[in-house]
Amino acid sequence: MVSAFIPPVLGHSISETIIPDVKTTLNLFGMHLRKVRGEWEYPVHAHPQYEFNYVLEGEQQLVVNNRSYTQKAGDLVLLRPGDTHSSKSGNGKPFTYFCIHFDIDDKILISLLSRLNHVLFESGSTLAHKLSPVFTRLVEISNTISGDITMSQRMRLQSAVFELFGQLWEAFSIEANLPATGTYEKVELAHQIRSRLQGLVFQQFQAELPYDSHYGIDDIAAELGISASHCYRVFRQVFGVSPREFLSEQMLHEAKVLLDDSSLSVSQISSLLGYRDIAHFSRQFKRWYGKAPREYREADK
CATH class of the missing domain: 2.60.120.280 (Regulatory protein AraC)
Structure with a gap:
């Protein structure tokens, strides 16, 4: 492979500053x-x-x-x-x-x-x-x-x-009084975690995971070769929320989208989101949103 940049012969430079490659679309x-x-x-x-x-x-x-x-x-x-x-x-x-x-x-x-x-x-x-x-x-x-x-x-x-x-x-x-988010490597890792969390929501939504599956954030960390604590720390540094908070936000978003569709019953939505029964879904939704699914629908009319 031909290099796009050939450095000078070692020892010929008096001083040098190497700027990382910049690729932005x-x-x-x-x-x-x-x-x-x-x-x-x-x-x-x-x-x-x-x-x-x-x-x-x-x-x-x-x-x-x-x-x-x-x-x-x-x-x-x-x-x-x-x-x-x-x-x-x-x-x-x-x-x-x-x-x-x-x-x-x-x-x-x-x-x-x-x-x-x-x-x-x-x-x-x-x-x-x-x-x-x-x-x-x-x-x-x-x-x-x-x-x-x-x-x-x-x-x-x-x-x-x-x-x-x-x-x-x-x-x-x-x-926002934010600390430095760190290197591109850290941000890339945080995006990999987020992508897998979004995939987890999609799998749950498509009923590709059984209700009693314990696959979650710890498994994502293991697959990426990092500790769960490092997973939490990096994700929060980059996105400002914990992985669990992000996962809850994604699930709430999916639930609200489905609840906005009046052709679906709350029971059907509960099943679509992978919950074993409507009671569990209702409790979880109220914990996220402060209102039960039916109350959300009534307020949205």
């Missing part, structure tokens, strides 16, 4: 700068990418996952994949906003995003204040585009977005 979707009238509304929708929404002038009213937020000039909103949301003017007057949808394969950045429960970051927050100059730059570049985008404009936009992610990392770490 960034995809940008639906980036737009828009000024709208006071009667403008955008209906409820969701998409599989992350979204940043930044208000430049006026006021926007957002409803995200059935919760309302008032976004004013300088405020930043972060939406995660699958978040349902709608928007309109917050005061019946025109407003201007900048929006960008993205996905990126950097696992450390995605891990950090997944740890934060915030949606709205007000202009006075550390994050919004730090990112404001980068959004100003993105808006300036966007204002130079009319018709087809040039190669120069495309590269400048990508450069600004990567600068946004750099500032985002620093600002999020401060905002």
Whole structure:
């Protein structure tokens, strides 16, 4: 195999700094700068990418996952994949906003995003204040585009977005008071654990595991060649919750999706999720959500 980089002969260097290889794929979707009238509304929708929404002038009213937020000039909103949301003017007057949808394969950045429960970051927050100059730059570049985008404009936009992610990392770490997540190897291990936990939910959902199976997190740790305590520690450092908490969140999500389907009885849902009887499922769901499955359905009507 031919090496892409051939180091100088040993002993010929006076000093040297080796930078680790950087391989990152960034995809940008639906980036737009828009000024709208006071009667403008955008209906409820969701998409599989992350979204940043930044208000430049006026006021926007957002409803995200059935919760309302008032976004004013300088405020930043972060939406995660699958978040349902709608928007309109917050005061019946025109407003201007900048929006960008993205996905990126950097696992450390995605891990950090997944740890934060915030949606709205007000202009006075550390994050919004730090990112404001980068959004100003993105808006300036966007204002130079009319018709087809040039190669120069495309590269400048990508450069600004990567600068946004750099500032985002620093600002999020401060905002969330997070310790360093560690090396890529640690993050990769945490993602392997998460993938297997999601597989565990899928197997349970597909009834591929018997109800009395004791296969779980300890077995995942053993398969990965690590101790259970190390499994817990790494997962919590990267994702901010324990593996068991994550597993419970995934099971609750599946349960709520099924309960939203009125054609399924609670008894059928209990069986689909691998529970031996409806009573056990009801107790578990109430422990997760604070309400029994039937109460959840009634409240959702």
